[in-house]
Amino acid sequence: MDMIKLNNRDYEWEEGLTVRRLLQKETFTYPRLIVKINNVLVPDEEFESTVIRDGDDVKVIHLLAGG
Amino acid sequence: MNIEKLKSAHKLLKEYKYELGKIERGYTNRTLYINLGDNTIKEKTVTQLMKDKFIGGKGFGLYYLWNAVTPDTKWNSPENEIVIASGPVGGITQYPGSGKSLVCSLSPLTGMPMDSNVGGYFGPLLKFSGFDALELQGKADKDVIVFIDGNSGTIRIEEAPEEAIDSHILGEQLTEMYAENEEDKRNISVVSAGSAANNAYIGLLNFTFYDVRRKQIRLKQAGRGGIGTVFRDKKIKALVVKFAGVKGNLNNPADQSSINKAGIKLHKEIHDLDDKQNRMRQVGTANIIEVMDQYDLLPTHNYKFGGHPDTYKISSKVFTSMITQNTPDGCWYGCSMSCAKAVDRFELKTGPYKGQKVIVDGPEYENAAGLGSNCGIFDPYAILELNFYCDTYAVDTISYGTLTAFLMECYENGIINKEITGGLELNFGNSSASLEMLHQMARGEGFGKLAGLGIRNLKRIFVEQYGADPVFLNDIGMEQKGLEFSEYMPKESLAQQGGYGLTNKGPQHDEAWLIFMDMVNNQIPTFEDKAEALHYFPMFRTWFGLNGLCKLPWNDIAPADNKLTEEPAKIPDHVQNYVDIFNGVTGKKIDKNELIVQSERVYNFQRIFNIRMGYGKRIHDAIPYRAMGPVTAEEYLSRQERYDKQLKELVGFNPEGKTTEEKMAALRAYRKDQYEKLTDAVYKRRGWTMDGVPTVEHLKAIGMDLPELVEVVKKHL
Amino acid sequence: MKVLKRKPELCIACHACESACSTTWFKEDNAEKSCIRIKEGEKENVIVSCTQCGECIDVCPVQAITRDKNGIVRINKSICVGCFICVGFCPELAMFMNDEYIEPFKCVACGQCAKQCPTEAISIEQE
Numbered sequence: 001m002d003m004i005k006l007n008n009r010d011y012e013w014e015e016g017l018t019v020r021r022l023l024q025k026e027t028f029t030y031p032r033l034i035v036k037i038n039n040v041l042v043p044d045e046e047f048e049s050t051v052i053r054d055g056d057d058v059k060v061i062h063l064l065a066g067g
Numbered sequence: 068m069n070i071e072k073l074k075s076a077h078k079l080l081k082e083y084k085y086e087l088g089k090i091e092r093g094y095t096n097r098t099l100y101i102n103l104g105d106n107t108i109k110e111k112t113v114t115q116l117m118k119d120k121f122i123g124g125k126g127f128g129l130y131y132l133w134n135a136v137t138p139d140t141k142w143n144s145p146e147n148e149i150v151i152a153s154g155p156v157g158g159i160t161q162y163p164g165s166g167k168s169l170v171c172s173l174s175p176l177t178g179m180p181m182d183s184n185v186g187g188y189f190g191p192l193l194k195f196s197g198f199d200a201l202e203l204q205g206k207a208d209k210d211v212i213v214f215i216d217g218n219s220g221t222i223r224i225e226e227a228p229e230e231a232i233d234s235h236i237l238g239e240q241l242t243e244m245y246a247e248n249e250e251d252k253r254n255i256s257v258v259s260a261g262s263a264a265n266n267a268y269i270g271l272l273n274f275t276f277y278d279v280r281r282k283q284i285r286l287k288q289a290g291r292g293g294i295g296t297v298f299r300d301k302k303i304k305a306l307v308v309k310f311a312g313v314k315g316n317l318n319n320p321a322d323q324s325s326i327n328k329a330g331i332k333l334h335k336e337i338h339d340l341d342d343k344q345n346r347m348r349q350v351g352t353a354n355i356i357e358v359m360d361q362y363d364l365l366p367t368h369n370y371k372f373g374g375h376p377d378t379y380k381i382s383s384k385v386f387t388s389m390i391t392q393n394t395p396d397g398c399w400y401g402c403s404m405s406c407a408k409a410v411d412r413f414e415l416k417t418g419p420y421k422g423q424k425v426i427v428d429g430p431e432y433e434n435a436a437g438l439g440s441n442c443g444i445f446d447p448y449a450i451l452e453l454n455f456y457c458d459t460y461a462v463d464t465i466s467y468g469t470l471t472a473f474l475m476e477c478y479e480n481g482i483i484n485k486e487i488t489g490g491l492e493l494n495f496g497n498s499s500a501s502l503e504m505l506h507q508m509a510r511g512e513g514f515g516k517l518a519g520l521g522i523r524n525l526k527r528i529f530v531e532q533y534g535a536d537p538v539f540l541n542d543i544g545m546e547q548k549g550l551e552f553s554e555y556m557p558k559e560s561l562a563q564q565g566g567y568g569l570t571n572k573g574p575q576h577d578e579a580w581l582i583f584m585d586m587v588n589n590q591i592p593t594f595e596d597k598a599e600a601l602h603y604f605p606m607f608r609t610w611f612g613l614n615g616l617c618k619l620p621w622n623d624i625a626p627a628d629n630k631l632t633e634e635p636a637k638i639p640d641h642v643q644n645y646v647d648i649f650n651g652v653t654g655k656k657i658d659k660n661e662l663i664v665q666s667e668r669v670y671n672f673q674r675i676f677n678i679r680m681g682y683g684k685r686i687h688d689a690i691p692y693r694a695m696g697p698v699t700a701e702e703y704l705s706r707q708e709r710y711d712k713q714l715k716e717l718v719g720f721n722p723e724g725k726t727t728e729e730k731m732a733a734l735r736a737y738r739k740d741q742y743e744k745l746t747d748a749v750y751k752r753r754g755w756t757m758d759g760v761p762t763v764e765h766l767k768a769i770g771m772d773l774p775e776l777v778e779v780v781k782k783h784l
Numbered sequence: 785m786k787v788l789k790r791k792p793e794l795c796i797a798c799h800a801c802e803s804a805c806s807t808t809w810f811k812e813d814n815a816e817k818s819c820i821r822i823k824e825g826e827k828e829n830v831i832v833s834c835t836q837c838g839e840c841i842d843v844c845p846v847q848a849i850t851r852d853k854n855g856i857v858r859i860n861k862s863i864c865v866g867c868f869i870c871v872g873f874c875p876e877l878a879m880f881m882n883d884e885y886i887e888p889f890k891c892v893a894c895g896q897c898a899k900q901c902p903t904e905a906i907s908i909e910q911e
Contacts, residue, residue: 007589028587029361032344034630041630061590062583063625063635064355160867253846279847315866315886324883327868331881334872393842400845401867 005057013054019047023060034061070244078226080211083108085220088197093155093318093652094118098127099198099222101213103301104145104205106224113199120771122613124154125182126669127200128171129676132180133775135204138679142175142293143300145206151258151306152200153190156652157615159401160315161330162644163337164617166191166399168274174292174572175268176466176521177549179677181292181572184612186398186407187274187285188256191615192217192310195317207302214245217310227304232262233509234273235425235459238284241307242277251311252277257284258306260295261461266511267519269466269551270295273458280394285409286428287398290463291575292550293521299461313400321654329644329651334403337624341404345623349392350383351406352432352619357382359436363706364556364582366441368495369472370545370693371702373556377445381435385447404620413451417499418506420459427455436554437468442475443495453502460509462519465575469551470522471501473544482535488514522546542698547690548573548682557694559709560586561738562597565745568690569601571673571683577618578605584636598748607637609666614649621645668771671754671761678760679779685759688746696738700727703734710734760784785855785911786893788820788833794905795829797822801897801906808896809889817882819891820906831906834878834891840870855911861887 004013006022019035019042022028035042036059042050052058088095096113113127121130128150135148149172159165168190174181193201196217203213212227231237238257246252257275264270272289289295316323341347346354356378359365363373379385389410396407410427430450438453439445457464471493477483478493485492491500491514507515518525522544529535545552550573557563563586566579581600584590591597611618626640633639642659650656657665677683697703703710704727711722713734720733750757754765760783766772802818810817823830836857841849848863849870859870866886871879881888895908 007587008592009589027361030358030583032625034635059588061588061630061635063622063629064358064583160865279845313865315868323886327881327883331868331872334869336872338873395843395845395869397845400865401869402845403843403867403869403872 002054004052004055007059011058013052017052019050019052022052022058023047026060028060028062030062030064032063034063035059036061070240073227073229073240074244076227076229077212079223080226081106081108081224083222085110085197085222087217087220090194090317090319092321092654094123095194095197095199097198098131098200098202099215100202100204101222101224102205103203103207103211103224103303108222108224120668120773121672122155122665122669123199124152124157124167124615125169125171125184125612127152128169128182129180129669129673131200131202132171132173133672133676135202136173138681140173142173142178142297146204147173147297149203149294149297149301150200151190151193152615153194154613154615155318156648158191158194158318159320159326159330159648159652160313160399161326161401162648163330163333163397163402163404163620164399165401165615167611167615167617168193168289169612169615170272170289170294172292172294172297173680174294174549175296176293176523177573177682179548179572179680179682180673181294182612182673183272183289183291183294184577184617185272185274185289186276186287186617188276188399189258189274189306189308191313191399192254192256192308195310195313196308201306203301203303206300210302210304212241212304213306215306215308217308218312230304232260232265232304233459234259234261234286234461235455237305238273238275238286241305242275242284245307245309249282251309253279254311254313255307255309259304259461260298261459261509263460263462263505263509263519264295264299266516267462267508268293268296268521268524269463269470269519270299270461271463272298273461276398281409281411281426283426285398285407285426286458287407288458288463290465292572293463295461318652320652322651325647325651329647330401333620333624333641333644336626337403340627341624344625346383347404347406347619347623350387350390351408353383353386353408353430353435355383355432356386356435359432359555360440362583362587363559365436366472366554366556368443369441369476369543370552370556370558371476371699372705373558375440375443375445378440380445381439381447381450386430386435389447389451402617402620404624406619406623410451413455415452415455416448417452417502418456425455427451428458429454431464433554434464434468437465438471438501439468441468441472441554442501444498444501445496446498449498449502453498453505456502456505456509460505462505462508465553466521466551467505468554469545470518470525471504473522473525474518476543477529477535477540482529482540483533487533521549522551523549539698542692544691545693546574548687550574552694555580555582557582558696561741561745562591562600564690564695564742565597565601565749566604567694568688568742569746569749570605571670571677574690574694577612578608580604590636594744594748595752597745598752601749602752603637603663606663606666606670607642609670610645610662613665613669616645664769667769671766671769671771672776674755674759674761675776675779678783683759684783685746685750685757688759690742692735692739695742696734697731700731703727703731756784758783785836786908787836787855787911788891788893788895788898789907789909790831790833791905792828792831794903795822795831796903796905797824797829798902800900800902804897804900805891808894817889819878819880819889820897821880832876832878833906835876836893837875839873839875840879840890843869843873845869856892857890858892859887859890864888
């Protein structure tokens with residue numbers, strides 16, 4: 001199906017998509033992110049090595065609430 | 068500067084002696100009332116009802132204001148008051164962000180009660196001098212200074228004809244005048260406005276603290292809503308408080324230990340994590356300039372767009388290099404978050420102080436976005452110059468930025484022209500024109516004087532005098548309730564449209580900031596979810612204002628394990644800190660739920676106050692369409708892919724073969740309907756009728772069915 | 785400058801230093817009021833005390849912390865407002881406080897503890 005969920009919205013998946021690559025594609029540049037794949041937390045230092053699989057439920061939660 | 072000469076020109080109008088008080092569990096149990104019309108000075112007792120229902124801070128301010136005014140009172144009526152208060156937790160030195168003063172008054176912009184919070188030492192020193200709040204009523208004949216000496220128990224009202232009006236000079240003069248020596252300067256805080264507040268409705272108040280390292284005063288601003296204008300209308304030149312002997316336990320708290328524990332824990336967190344998180348100590352709030360740009364949220368060209376290719380020129384990196392680093396810039400003792408920033412020895416290029424080297428207190432994010440990108444200005448030096456002059460002239464940078472952006476769009480659309488502006492070429496990006504307009508505002512001359520009336524008045528004047536199209540002006544004039552929007556682009560976040568629109572005092576971000584939770588994270592997808600957030604966050608954030616606290620240390624730092632918690636956005640660990648320090652000071656036993664109810668009481672009180680003044684209904688919660696979606700084809704086409712997709716997927720409208728105008732109309736109908744549905748859901752969650760009126764049942768449920776409130780709402784149910 | 789030197793590998797965790805310190809400065813034998821603390825570890829004990837690095841000087845909002853002419857970092861209690869930023873920001877976790885007092889306290893390299901140490905795990909040295 002080549003689709004994942006990103007924050008509960010459909011998102012196109014590609015082979016070898018890492019967390020880091022996803023953040024780059026979406027220009028998610030904010031430093032305080034909570035990333036979960038299928039409800040399991042991905043530590044910041046594993047963004048590079050964590051590969052997202054087809055059909056995964058990915059959450060990238062930005063912890064930001066204004067100036 | 069010849070201080071002796073300035074001082075010898077003072078004429079004593081009234082002197083009042085009082086018994087020094089003692090603070091018990093955060094309260095002095097006494098407030099100070101001063102009438103400038105007849106120079107009455109008296110003390111009032113804080114009642115149990117005030118403490119139970121209004122807590123302190125802006126709760127006390129709104130309570131006194133309610134009692135002072137009638138539905139017919141205007142901002143410049145003598146009976147209008149300015150009330151300044153700390154709060155029960157205010158003045159503790161262990162927990163970051165505990166020195167805020169809350170200022171309340173009827174606003175010249177909105178005609179409703181306004182509250183604005185500000186750093187600097189005034190609120191805590193006022194409390195240590197013996198007063199939980201200061202009420203100022205009446206109008207003086209000539210410029211006066213009110214001096215409170217909290218060590219000798221003396222209050223004086225003095226005519227003061229010769230001091231400067233502009234704050235960066237006046238603050239120095241009065242600190243010098245009332246301090247006995249260099250060491251004594253830290254014990255003084257000055258509240259003052261500036262020359263633009265004599266004319267403009269967007270006047271602010273500066274609160275000083277003395278920077279012991281720079282050996283100069285610093286200015287913090289109670290910016291929103293024109294309270295500085297009320298201050299000058301009362302012919303107050305300045306308030307000065309002096310109290311020597313600040314220690315960490317003057318609040319006489321019920322349990323010092325729990326306060327110490329929470330404070331040290333947060334200090335440690337900031338020490339360990341701030342560099343990796345928001346860099347508040349290095350950059351302050353300006354850290355988010357480029358973040359907002361990257362997420363299409365940085366207002367540019369009067370909120371037409373959310374980003375600009377030139378943003379890199381005013382990014383946090385640029386400002387970081389200009390800010391003097393490695394100085395602890397807390398605006399009250401113990402604030403290790405230290406977000407206050409300063410550019411030292413900044414040489415001014417324009418205006419009456421041209422050539423002088425000054426301290427610019429800032430830049431804050433709002434200033435960079437409002438004075439900068441929103442006006443198409445991407446020159447950091449121009450932003451700092453505007454920032455400096457806004458502060459010293461007492462102009463709210465947010466209102467100024469937003470109204471200048473509005474004027475620039477009007478100018479580019481030919482609604483106003485050079486003839487009307489007196490030669491100012493108000494094109495986007497013209498920083499010289501913006502600076503000249505600001506100087507005119509301070510001088511009370513020309514187009515700048517007119518601009519100072521705020522967007523709501525300008526819209527009316529442009530329609531009446533220049534035949535402008537009222538529909539277009541209402542679409543692009545980013546004000547609501549008379550107050551200018553703060554500097555975030557809310558178009559793609561319905562929850563933030565509500566965060567701006569469904570507020571008590573107008574569109575600010577003191578109550579709620581939900582853009583990321585909503586738009587990016589998609590954590591609150593349904594109307595009910597959004598309504599819950601628009602209940603919880605405004606109530607939670609209201610509580611800071613009841614207690615003399617700052618919002619920033621709540622969520623501009625988070626514990627390392629915050630991401631493992633159930634609701635990371637609330638920062639549960641810090642919520643518990645607030646419960647602990649409140650109980651630690653007052654000896655009460657509240658929990659996180661009672662904390663919300665404390666806020667609800669005051670929040671509903673303020674809503675009913677608005678209704679009493681003739682506002683506060685659903686019709687007043689509508690927002691301009693620029694805040695909701697693309698007003699012009701230019702905006703639509705700039706994000707066409709996004710909007711076309713939404714039409715197809717959300718609206719059920721096939722954009723193919725349609726004109727831009729047809730597509731814009733379909734999107735507009737959809738988005739306006741969404742806002743109405745959101746309004747329904749939020750009113751329901753807050754216990755209000757569909758017209759936005761708190762019900763008697765709800766007031767009973769939160770313990771706020773005071774007879775005077777029930778009397779007001781009954782007429783509207 | 786004088787500084788307290790630590791050799792944790794020699795420490796036997798007898799806690800005599802803590803007693804000496806708190807007795808000297810607070811007239812009571814109470815480790816919670818000592819400017820030196822011994823943390824007992826599985827492999828090795830940890831001696832926590834001030835290195836006189838002076839980071840606390842920069843974070844103090846009221847300039848109550850200064851370095852004296854001998855290089856010792858000292859707290860002026862009459863100026864201190866008890867904010868405890870220095871406690872949270874000390875890289876050695878060697879700025880201490882006790883709820884009985886509203887000001888923090890720290891090692892000033894007086895050497896009383898070193899005199900009591902049976903293994904010479906701590907000593908006062910000139911740097």
